[in-house]
Amino acid sequence: MHPAVQSAIRSLVSEGKTPTVATVKSKLTAPVPMPVLIAALSAYKNNPEAIESIESSEESVEVNKQTQLDRIEAKLDKLLALLEERA
Template identity: 65%
Template sequence: MHPAAQQAISILLAEGKTPTVATVKAKLTEPLPMPVIIAALAAYKNNPDAITQSATISAPEPTEPQNQLDRIEAKLDRLLALLEEKK
């Protein structure tokens, strides 16, 4: 199972929500193809304990707002570098 999909499912479960394709896609920290999301959901439905066991073993990932902030900062750095080059 893809780690990003697993993390999204774990977040949904922690929030007390039922994982669906739409909810998992909304919680992803990186874009994934739809077949990968569907496969992750199928794996979860076949063995729900696998998500909770793997989630406790793996290291905690940065939260979604932090990832978004990191992406925004990287884009801003690139834009500033481009502006400096044009001067």
């Protein structure tokens, strides 16, 4: 699901409004093709919990990115230490 559409749907749901093509389109922060908007709205209507599951998967991706960044930083620190020893 397109992140801008997902955010717009989540915003509408949190306001207690029913997401429709018009209301979602009015909340978009970035241009989204109409077929993408309609597909995302259909997916939401078929499974409203999909928004929550996508949100949790995004959080796990963010944690994985941070873990990977931490490993890269640790390797860089080791390489810098080796270079300083040889200098």
